[in-house]
Amino acid sequence: MYNTCFWTLVDKGGMTPKxxxxxxxxxxxxxxxxxxxxxxxxxxxxxxIFKKGSVLVRDKxxxxxxxxxxxxxxxxxxxxxxxxxDIIRDKFWQEHPEILRGKETRSERKRREMEENTERGVxxxxxxxxxx
Numbered sequence: 425m426y427n428t429c430f431w432t433l434v435d436k437g438g439m440t441p442k443x444x445x446x447x448x449x450x451x452x453x454x455x456x457x458x459x460x461x462x463x464x465x466x467x468x469x470x471x472x473i474f475k476k477g478s479v480l481v482r483d484k485x486x487x488x489x490x491x492x493x494x495x496x497x498x499x500x501x502x503x504x505x506x507x508x509x510d511i512i513r514d515k516f517w518q519e520h521p522e523i524l525r526g527k528e529t530r531s532e533r534k535r536r537e538m539e540e541n542t543e544r545g546v547x548x549x550x551x552x553x554x555x556x
Contacts, residue, residue, distance in 0.1 A: 425453065425456045425457075425467055425475070426448060426456070428456075428460065428465075428467060428470060428474060428475070429444075429448055429451075429456045429459050429460060430444050430445070430448060431444075432459070432460060432463050432465065433447060433448070433459075436463050437463070471508070472508040472509065473508040476508050476509055476510050476511075477508070478506055478507070478508055479506075479507050479508075479509070479511055480504055480505070480506055480507075481504070481505055481507055481520055481523070482502050482503070482504055482505075482522075483502070483503055483504075483505045484500050484501070484502060485500070485501055485502075485503055486498045486499070486500060486501075487499055487500075487501045
């Protein structure tokens with residue numbers, strides 16, 4: 425809300441950045457709502473991109489690929505997504521726990537893949553045939 429007010433004062437109010445900063449010093453949410461209302465703006469009607477900003481996250485998606493035997497199979501792919509959401513509340517962090525957890529190690533990935541394969545009934549490599 426501060427940024428919306430700041431840039432409204434600069435762009436529409438004709439203030440310099442220093443003047444806008446000084447004008448907003450010590451203001452509360454209510455004050456900022458009133459300030460925007462004076463410019464015929466309702467903060468609640470602003471798009472999320474302007475209220476929450478943007479964050480880039482890596483999302484896992486399933487894509488169809490053709491394997492070596494010309495069969496269409498699902499594979500997991502990592503894509504970068506732009507989110508315009510509240511990263512302060514718990515919902516974002518519950519949806520993206522890997523950000524706080526950090527990068528998955530090779531051993532964690534192997535363990536996870538083995539567990540997923542077991543759940544799907546896929547048999548892993550024979551003993552002694554693992555090149556790693």
